[in-house]
Amino acid sequence: xxxxxxxxxxxxxxxxxxxxxxxxxxxxxxxxxxxxxxxxxxxxxxxxxxxxxxxxxxxxxxxxxxxxxxxxxxxxxxxxxxxxxxxxxxxxxxxxxxxxxxxxxxxxxxxxxxxxxxxxxxxxxxxxxxxxxxxxxxxxxxxxxx
Numbered sequence: 001x002x003x004x005x006x007x008x009x010x011x012x013x014x015x016x017x018x019x020x021x022x023x024x025x026x027x028x029x030x031x032x033x034x035x036x037x038x039x040x041x042x043x044x045x046x047x048x049x050x051x052x053x054x055x056x057x058x059x060x061x062x063x064x065x066x067x068x069x070x071x072x073x074x075x076x077x078x079x080x081x082x083x084x085x086x087x088x089x090x091x092x093x094x095x096x097x098x099x100x101x102x103x104x105x106x107x108x109x110x111x112x113x114x115x116x117x118x119x120x121x122x123x124x125x126x127x128x129x130x131x132x133x134x135x136x137x138x139x140x141x142x143x144x145x146x
Contacts, residue, residue, distance in 0.1 A: 005127075007097040010059050011089075015105065020053050021064040028067065028084045034119065036082065047082070054102055056085075056094050065089045066098050074109045080116040095124060103128050 007013060026044040029036035036044075047069065056066035066085040072078035080102060085095040106114055118125060133139060 005093060005096045005100050007056070007101075008092050008094060011056055011065065011094060011097075012059055013054060013056050013098065013101045015052060015054055017048065017053050019057065019064070020048055020055050020067070022048055024064055025067050025082075025084070028086070029082060033082070033084055035117075052078075052105070054098060054105075056089075056098055066094050068098050068102055070102060070106065070114075072106065072109070072111060074111070076110075076112055078106050078111045078114045080114055083116075083121075096127065099124060099128050 022045055025048065026039070026041050029044060030039045030041075031037070050071070052070040052072055052074070054068040054070070055064050057064055066089065067082060068080065068084075069082040070078050070080055080099075083095065083099065085098070103114070114130075116125060116130065122130075
């Protein structure tokens with residue numbers, strides 16, 4: 001794993017839930033993220049309220065340009081989800097720096113295990129130490145049908 005990537009000049013990361021642009025996050029996820037297409041706004045708002053949220057913001061305009069959400073007890077376990085970078089800033093290192101910030105925040109809590117699921121961003125997460133489960137047969141899921 002390489003050194004912690006820095007955020008490009010002109011951007012900042014915050015975990016202040018009051019800064020999350022919930023309308024924008026909902027639009028991103030419900031219309032453009034394969035894992036959340038059609039997610040209702042109320043569901044997204046409850047998810048934000050019950051999670052540790054990370055936003056990346058343009059310092060000049062204050063506009064939110066990326067988002068990540070972590071479900072965690074802040075002691076032993078975390079689930080990284082809803083990582084999204086606005087298309088206008090993709091390729092600038094914003095997502096890589098965002099995942100690094102999440103990793104370091106969780107490391108500070110002493111969390112032992114952070115899980116995530118992805119179809120297409122394995123390389124991004126591998127840069128931060130994520131790897132396939134060593135024993136996937138040990139893991140189970142309960143999925144409620146809609």
